Amino acid sequence: MIEAVGMRPALFEQIERAEAASRRWFRAKFALVWVVIMAALFAAFAATDNLDADFVTEWSPYILGGAGITVLVSVLSIALATVLALIGAIGRLSRRAVPYGVASFYVSLVRGTPLLVQIYIIFFSLPQISPLLILPAIAGGVLALGFNYGAYMTEIFRAGIQAVPRGQTEAARALGMPENLIFRRIVLPQAIRIVTPAIGNDFISMIKDSALVSTIGVQEVLWRAENAGRPTLHTLEAFIIAGLVYWGLTIVFSFVQERLEKRMARGDR
Amino acid sequence: MTGPMEPASHISHPVTAAHLGPPMVRAEGIEKYFGRNHVLRGMDLEVQTREAVMLIGRSGSGKTTFLRCVNFLEEPSAGSIEIDGVRVVADPLHARSREHLEQIRQIRIRSGMVFQEFNLFPHMSVLQNLIEAPTKILKVPRAEAVERAEAYLGKVGLAEKRDEYPARLSGGQKQRVAIARALCMEPKVLLFDEPTSALDPELIGEVLHVMEDLAHEGATMIVVTHELHFAREAADRVIFLEEGRIIEEGPPEKMLDNPDDDRTRGFLRRFLTSPKASAS
Numbered sequence: 001m002i003e004a005v006g007m008r009p010a011l012f013e014q015i016e017r018a019e020a021a022s023r024r025w026f027r028a029k030f031a032l033v034w035v036v037i038m039a040a041l042f043a044a045f046a047a048t049d050n051l052d053a054d055f056v057t058e059w060s061p062y063i064l065g066g067a068g069i070t071v072l073v074s075v076l077s078i079a080l081a082t083v084l085a086l087i088g089a090i091g092r093l094s095r096r097a098v099p100y101g102v103a104s105f106y107v108s109l110v111r112g113t114p115l116l117v118q119i120y121i122i123f124f125s126l127p128q129i130s131p132l133l134i135l136p137a138i139a140g141g142v143l144a145l146g147f148n149y150g151a152y153m154t155e156i157f158r159a160g161i162q163a164v165p166r167g168q169t170e171a172a173r174a175l176g177m178p179e180n181l182i183f184r185r186i187v188l189p190q191a192i193r194i195v196t197p198a199i200g201n202d203f204i205s206m207i208k209d210s211a212l213v214s215t216i217g218v219q220e221v222l223w224r225a226e227n228a229g230r231p232t233l234h235t236l237e238a239f240i241i242a243g244l245v246y247w248g249l250t251i252v253f254s255f256v257q258e259r260l261e262k263r264m265a266r267g268d269r
Numbered sequence: 270m271t272g273p274m275e276p277a278s279h280i281s282h283p284v285t286a287a288h289l290g291p292p293m294v295r296a297e298g299i300e301k302y303f304g305r306n307h308v309l310r311g312m313d314l315e316v317q318t319r320e321a322v323m324l325i326g327r328s329g330s331g332k333t334t335f336l337r338c339v340n341f342l343e344e345p346s347a348g349s350i351e352i353d354g355v356r357v358v359a360d361p362l363h364a365r366s367r368e369h370l371e372q373i374r375q376i377r378i379r380s381g382m383v384f385q386e387f388n389l390f391p392h393m394s395v396l397q398n399l400i401e402a403p404t405k406i407l408k409v410p411r412a413e414a415v416e417r418a419e420a421y422l423g424k425v426g427l428a429e430k431r432d433e434y435p436a437r438l439s440g441g442q443k444q445r446v447a448i449a450r451a452l453c454m455e456p457k458v459l460l461f462d463e464p465t466s467a468l469d470p471e472l473i474g475e476v477l478h479v480m481e482d483l484a485h486e487g488a489t490m491i492v493v494t495h496e497l498h499f500a501r502e503a504a505d506r507v508i509f510l511e512e513g514r515i516i517e518e519g520p521p522e523k524m525l526d527n528p529d530d531d532r533t534r535g536f537l538r539r540f541l542t543s544p545k546a547s548a549s
Contacts, residue, residue: 167386167388168390170388171388171447172402173342174340174381174451175450176402176454177402177406178374181405185401186390
């Protein structure tokens with residue numbers, strides 16, 4: 001088959017060209033599907049003749065302006081949640097009954113009750129105990145969201161810490177490092193690497209769940225949509241705009257997260 | 270006391286009476302149970318300064334468990350360990366008490382361990398791996414720790430890998446870094462737990478070569494190994510274990526060529542005909 005050997009480079013090129021063409025074709029069809037669905041949805045809404053273009057142009061900037069508050073609340077809440085989750089995870093991994101008990105109680109209570117109920121209790125009910133517990137809306141919202149996500153993330157952190165190979169701790173022990181130093185210098189940095197993608201995911205769902213704090217008057221995206229849409233009887237436009245803002249935010253942060261993960265993977269691992 | 274890395278003025282090989290001061294390592298009556306499984310049944314071992322002792326035996330004979338008892342990575346069920354004058358009595362009932370852990374730490378600071386799986390810290394560069402414990406535990410000034418780290422890296426032939434991360438090293442290079450990391454604490458005794466068992470065959474030689482140099486320079490070491498050829502070259506004493514007991518011990522030539530005990534002979538015969546079967 002001497003001929004076949006000579007043919008090879010040409011054959012490879014042919015195969016590569018075919019594969020590249022099929023990839024391009026896939027991407028084109030993919031984009032087309034999205035465009036068609038969006039156009040169909042838009043046409044359907046427009047056909048009802050209920051969409052008010054003036055309302056959209058007038059109020060879109062106002063609703064979009066809530067994105068800043070949405071992101072601010074989400075960032076503060078995820079920061080609080082991360083701190084609580086770290087403490088919670090240390091408790092859940094403790095051999096001592098008290099920290100283990102406290103952390104388990106926290107996780108059980110938070111996971112067993114609706115987020116909306118937690119928001120209401122923190123914002124509306126605590127002031128009944130003492131006027132000192134009256135919180136500004138943003139503080140109350142951040143507290144509730146952070147407290148709630150902290151419990152879910154406690155389990156993520158616990159799993160992340162446990163995922164650091166046992167040999168790491170043993171090697172550090174063999175070097176004479178005390179346990180607290182081993183945790184801080186050896187286990188925690190590796191655990192953080194392991195859980196970073198999960199924190200990113202939680203941040204993205206936090207952006208969506210933060211809509212719930214509109215109920216206590218935090219003037220974020222959904223609150224503004226309600227404020228603009230309800231009195232003018234344009235809730236259809238208002239809530240569609242709000243939905244698109246959340247969608248846009250999650251797309252942006254998913255992209256950021258993807259880049260971040262790639263950078264970490266490329267790093268020194 | 271002389272550290273293991275003090276340049277040797279002479280080959281230390283035979284342990285003569287002149288060397289016999291107090292032993293550097295003394296394990297007495299070490300027992301270990303895992304649940305009801307009696308793994309170590311009264312191990313006594315003394316290792317002299319500058320002596321290289323190799324533990325051989327089938328998997329499951331207790332040699333790795335014994336080594337891990339020496340620096341209390343496993344708490345012995347009974348017995349005591351003394352390294353460089355620091356003696357710790359096994360206390361399985363209070364294994365996590367503050368005083369006991371602090372005593373154990375004194376033992377660990379005086380011993381260096383090299384693991385089968387290397388266990389380098391992946392989030393630290395080679396240099397950071399080497400200076401972490403000296404700066405944090407021994408409070409060696411950073412500049413001095415770096416200098417020391419570079420010297421030991423050079424010694425294991427990896428000076429140029431100083432700023433690499435472990436993920437970018439081959440298995441043999443990782444293990445040599447792990448040896449350098451142990452040396453940076455300037456321990457009184459080095460413990461090797463099957464240091465070549467996780468390596469590809471073509472990488473074993475570079476690690477054994479480093480260990481052989483250490484032995485010939487007079488490092489005090491206890492090595493669990495399946496590399497009998499290496500034991501012959503580098504050991505001062507070979508110890509054969511079975512069922513958690515020392516069956517027989519002696520100089521390598523005697524132990525490997527002409528042991529007295531039938532069980533040692535049986536092990537060597539099986540090992541030499543199918544080394545893989547025993548090494549697994």
